[in-house]
Amino acid sequence: MNASNFVEGVDFSLYLILAISVFFLVGITAVMIYFLFRYRKKNNPVATNISHNNTLEIVWTVIPAILVLIMFWYGWTGYRPMLKAPEDAMEINATGQMWKWTFEYPNGKVSDTLVVPIDEAVKLNLFSKDVLHSLYIPAFRIKQDVVPGSEKMMWFTAQKKGTFDILCAEYCGQLHSYMLSTVKVVDRAEYDNWLAAESSPADEHPGLTLMKRNACLSCHTQDGTRLVGPSLKGLMGKTETVIVDGQEKEITIDREYLLNSIREPNAEIVKGFQPNLMPKLPLTEEELNQIADYIETIK
Numbered sequence: 640m641n642a643s644n645f646v647e648g649v650d651f652s653l654y655l656i657l658a659i660s661v662f663f664l665v666g667i668t669a670v671m672i673y674f675l676f677r678y679r680k681k682n683n684p685v686a687t688n689i690s691h692n693n694t695l696e697i698v699w700t701v702i703p704a705i706l707v708l709i710m711f712w713y714g715w716t717g718y719r720p721m722l723k724a725p726e727d728a729m730e731i732n733a734t735g736q737m738w739k740w741t742f743e744y745p746n747g748k749v750s751d752t753l754v755v756p757i758d759e760a761v762k763l764n765l766f767s768k769d770v771l772h773s774l775y776i777p778a779f780r781i782k783q784d785v786v787p788g789s790e791k792m793m794w795f796t797a798q799k800k801g802t803f804d805i806l807c808a809e810y811c812g813q814l815h816s817y818m819l820s821t822v823k824v825v826d827r828a829e830y831d832n833w834l835a836a837e838s839s840p841a842d843e844h845p846g847l848t849l850m851k852r853n854a855c856l857s858c859h860t861q862d863g864t865r866l867v868g869p870s871l872k873g874l875m876g877k878t879e880t881v882i883v884d885g886q887e888k889e890i891t892i893d894r895e896y897l898l899n900s901i902r903e904p905n906a907e908i909v910k911g912f913q914p915n916l917m918p919k920l921p922l923t924e925e926e927l928n929q930i931a932d933y934i935e936t937i938k
């Protein structure tokens with residue numbers, strides 16, 4: 640069984656185009672080598688002037704034109720079904736942001752990895768919180784750009800149980816190649832159980848849950864290590880140099896600074912770090928405060 644309903648159509652056109660290309664590669668090379676010997680100077684000392692040959696020209700125009708149309712036809716018939724999801728497809732929101740995928744299910748459950756039931760049509764509504772990304776599931780033969788401010792979708796029916804890779808296929812900055820996830824295909828009962836279970840441990844700080852969901856931890860560590868952004872360890876009360884409108888300024892980190900650096904990431908830039916990298920995320924005041932509460936606990 641193929642991993643998804645699209646494997647057959649996509650693979651067929653790939654192999655068809657590959658076969659035609661190999662045929663011509665070998666054929667043209669063989670004819671070239673043959674001509675090299677057949678018409679070498681010894682055999683043909685005086686150059687012949689050939690103006691044209693109607694029959695040959697028609698043959699080498701019409702045959703390739705037909706071949707190209709055949710390739711187009713199979714490419715199109717493999718691609719067309721991807722454009723429209725079945726009416727009864729189950730919908731999941733997939734959001735890309737630097738550098739993480741997040742999946743949100745109809746019941747509100749949120750996860751980092753995609754879990755779907757086997758043999759059911761699944762439609763992914765695609766969103767980006769910052770720049771261009773591209774959701775790519777090679778095993779399912781589907782890939783779609785995720786464009787901020789634009790409505791995009793992709794759909795599939797998984798036909799084989801197992802875990803398959805999800806990649807980002809659009810260069811989206813420094814940690815683009817780490818923007819990985821997986822899709823796990825399970826049977827309906829297992830899917831229902833998974834969906835009903837809590838997405839995060841009950842004793843997890845709500846601020847930490849929010850930070851995981853908003854991919855804060857792909858740029859910030861909690862243990863002092865520097866990533867794309869400064870570590871969040873021991874921030875409260877720390878003195879730090881920030882750059883405001885090109886001027887360096889010494890500050891002591893307090894609650895207000897924490898909240899502002901999440902609300903307006905580019906207002907004050909920590910010295911030694913790049914501006915315009917941290918996204919301005921749509922968080923409510925309550926969520927902001929939960930995050931700040933949590934950051935205060937990272938000692």
Ligand SMILES: [Cu+2]
Nearest residue numbers: 772807811818
């Ligand atoms: Cu990306």
